[in-house]
Amino acid sequence: MPGVKCGGCGRFTSTLESAKCGKCHAQYHRVCVGVAPKAVVTASWRCPECKKHLARDNRAETPVRGVAGSPLTVSPVGQTSEETSTPNTTSSRSDLASIFNEQQSPSPTPSMPLDKVSVDDITAREMSLIAGSNMSLLFEELRAMRAEIQEFRKDMEVEMMEIKTSMRNCNARIDGLEARISALEQKASSGGSSSDGIVDELRRELNDRDQELLANDLEISNIPEAAADNPTHIAAIIGLKLGVSLDERDIVSAERVGGKQLNATNSAGPTEARPRPIVVRLARRDLRDQLLASARVRRGATTADLDLPGPPQRFFLNERLTKTNRRLFRKARDAASLFSWRFVWTKRGRILARKSPGDTTQRIRTDEDISRIFGPINETM
Incomplete structure (x- = not known):
């Protein structure tokens, strides 16, 4: 898992190459705690730190850190730490020495026993192996982080494009609202539209809808x-x-x-x-x-x-007809009789008037239309 450090060596580790403690849930490199690369780590496995706090019960074994946490050193009396370490540590040191003798460094002669190999050579080779393993892990972590950063960058680019589109739409809507407000302000300042005119128009629309219901x-x-x-x-x-x-x-x-x-x-x-x-x-x-x-x-x-x-x-x-249209129709007929208009009738709820055959048909919707079509009439009519 990127971003998780080993509890032994302090370097980054991944889930596949680490062993997780079943108690404290800390993760360690398998090589740091002596776990085989393909071994199954159960939930009962405990890390060296958790084992350190267990009761000894007069046992000689003492939990230790891994190879990277406690490298081999030479004691003042000329003895290596493998003489005072556990048998598992001694066997792992012998295995590492044999690997280095066979593959990486000039090996001693076949007749030379293993204990003749220099302790300093073994320690340096162990450190070199651990450093190489850690570097490969670090490279893997860096590659994983790079892939995540690239994916995150792609997501951010998509989101930024969506934000830019939304901002453009918002700007367009704001511009439209500003234009409408400016037009309304101009009409209000010039007196081209008033509340009375709007109310009259709404009344006419409501009357037309009511008349449609009586079709x-x-x-x-x-x-x-x-x-x-x-x-x-x-x-x-x-x-x-x-x-x-x-x-x-x-x-x-x-x-x-x-x-x-x-x-x-x-x-x-x-x-x-x-x-x-x-x-x-x-x-x-x-x-x-x-x-x-x-x-x-x-x-x-x-x-x-x-x-x-x-x-x-x-x-x-x-x-x-609606109540409004009945009043207008009666008033239009009286005006037509006064001004000698021959035809006033209704068709599909609309009041129509024509002075003589062949003339243009006029529609009457308001009292102002009566005055405009027939001429000024007495208000008491």
Whole structure:
């Protein structure tokens, strides 16, 4: 593992080339603690530092550091440390001496015994072997660190590119916001836009949306009202009279709307209350358009033969308008009558006006449109 030092020699070590203590979890080079390179290190293995604190029980063995931690030295009386060391250390020294005698240095003659080899030669060769092993480990660690640094550099470059892209997007959005704020400030300073104008525009949009919700509705007015009448049945028989067959599934709802008027009396006698209109919502818009077209063709149709109470009287079919559009339509008709405009009508919830055949059709959405199209009128009208 890069960055972990050996507890014996203090140099860096890796997981594959180290032995880990099962108690203190410190790591050592295998050569530093005398563990074979391919030996399996169990969890019960203890490092020299942990063994040092164990009770002796009158045993002669004493835990020692590895070869790199305690190299061979010559005692003052001419004895080497291998004479006072454990048998394992003596055998490892003999093995190292035989390796160096055979491979690296000029070996003594075959007849020369092993104990004739100089202790200084053995120590120097051991240190050279350990130094070479440590250098190879160090090179491996450096290569591993270099690979990690390169990988980290690549990740950082990718992240930096993402940060630059995000910064460019943020700058573009900020520039757009600044441009919009500048435009709004210019409009506010020049008086080109006011809160009243914005409110009026919002009201017009809401009115248009409300009118769109009434696209399948129509209004039948001037139908005699009785206590037990059925608006759905009345709508069906009026459709038959106009030549459009309506099934019960075609009529979503039918009801009279508005406040119920009471009969009032005066000196001339009782006055008749005007019947409330019937609002019919159809399942399809094409049925509503067919009924309106048939009503225009059969203009002047009455309630005769409809089995309704009272004398026959003329009834009317129109589009259902919102409250705002009903007020504008009534005001537009009064203005058209005042200024001799011949045509004022509604189509798909829009109020339209035309002075004479062949003229341009004008759409009316506000009171200002009425003044602009027809001319100034009396406010009390």
